[in-house]
Amino acid sequence: MQPLDERDQLILRHLDGETSPDERAAVIERLATDADFGSRFRGYAFQVARLHELLEADRGGGFDPVGDGTDVRADLLALASEERKAATAKLERRRHRSRRLTRLACASAVLVLIAVAARWLATRPNRATAPEIADLHGTLRMQDNSAATKGDVLWPGHRITTGSQAYARLQFLDGSTVDLSADTQVACLDCGSSKAIELVRGRIFLSVAPQAAESPFLVNPGRADQVRVIGTKLQIRRTAADETRVAVVSGEVEVGVNDRAVVLAEQTETSVARNAAPAPPQPLDESELWYGLHRGLRATYFENDDFTGKSVTRIDANIDFEWNLAAPDDSLDGTVFSARWTGWLVPQVTDDYLFSAFVDDGVRLWIDDRLVLDAWQIRQVQAAEETIHLVGKRRYKIKVEYRDIANYAGVRLRWQRASTASQIVPQSCLYPSDEAY
């Protein structure tokens, strides 16, 4: 993860007209003596020219070499008249086709609208018992690809899908919640006083309030991977191999149907291949577990590297990111940015912990308002200077700040005990704060 090459930086700054007299002299010197420098210099200048052309074409700009406000591109291009005529005819055909498609699309949209309205009138949900979208980050699409928003109510037949950086929470009237991870699709089969949903793909975390035994919360009802829940917390995940994995955090659930059903106790998990019986229960593998929005840290991402400007807030499961050159969130540009995570750290066992971070570009960590890790300058790996004694099950305030000031971006927050290997601070030990601080 290297910052911009010194040579490229000098060229780009110079072409921006931002170099000092000394630097300009250095540019002239290097142009005269360094062929590679000259080649890159020429490359960036050509790139600006090409960008100028491409981006001007984007806005429909003209070519006006005489400077009298007349676009003479057509006149000049007429020199190559045959190609020009062919290109114009092609463009006209495309425009005509585009207009025809637009009219067809409008007519289709009206018909679809009428059909949707009729369906809505026929199957209007009971708002008193139907679940609503209680929390949402990123994009959430309905089955017709329209955008769902926080507060929308779901009813039978609805199918919702989260985007690649999104999550959502469905909340039922009795307090039961279904958290959808990114790239997850859930269909609402019976979303009233009785509850039945289908996990089509992705991962969900359920926190189910106690249900009557005769009307349990059902996931994938009637299928080999049916999950029957009376009241518990669990994760269900559909893998790419068309397998369903069920992991129970607390309480117990029944997985499968008829005589193939198995009971999963607390802290166990199983998997169900398509149309097969569930595998025997295994101890829960916490590293594979996503606790939904119940655990993690509240993250606020800022568009500048100094915690200013446009921001977006979400819940992150933990701090384990390698964004490279991508944006940390769809709503941000993703170049220079900063982030702040806040919440509570609850270690499982009492011990001495050594925190460390792999970071590009800078990170700071506070535990109970004490700065324990300060790697604010550009560094790759930084460990705290001393261990911290933490008491198991006790709640510690945690705050992490991060900034990306150039090029690649990434940060991983790890901890280590004397008896264990270094690991990412797990989601199971993190709880988001209600407000950022």
Added chain:
Amino acid sequence: MAPNDEFLTRALLEQRGMLYGFIYALVRDVGVADEVFQEVAVVAIRKDRDGGEPIREPGKWLREVARRLVKAGFRTRSGRAIEVDNDYLEQVAIVFDATGDGEYDRLSALGDCLEQVSAANRDVLRQRYVLGRSYDEIADRLKRTAGALRVLVHRVQNQLADCVQARLAEQET
């Protein structure tokens, strides 16, 4: 119009990207580059009309016109005088004379690479390289800092250059 009369205008049309890149390297400001380019175009069109000595290397001839315009103290329509160090003008001309065959055409991949840039970042590039706005002006409009925008633009430029190289490498294998 007789075919020979169009010689420089055709060259201008075919090589306008390369010529614009050269002029931009000289003046380092898209607004000024646009005006110099227009002046070069006027000279070329007049030259075609008036005839005279045949031009053997039209690309080099057009660049030489641009260099002389800048060297002579080019003034923009707003009356701003453009002053560029002579040594710099000479050196840039030498560097561009060394342009390899098809070098500019290799940037054809830039269009695809540009599609990978977010709409917001593309808008910043457009403000900078089409509208010729300073970083301070763009920062005011977007409510961001000029420094952050400068880093952003340089980074995107670098990414685009890498992307074009990668596309070329893919084509070669």
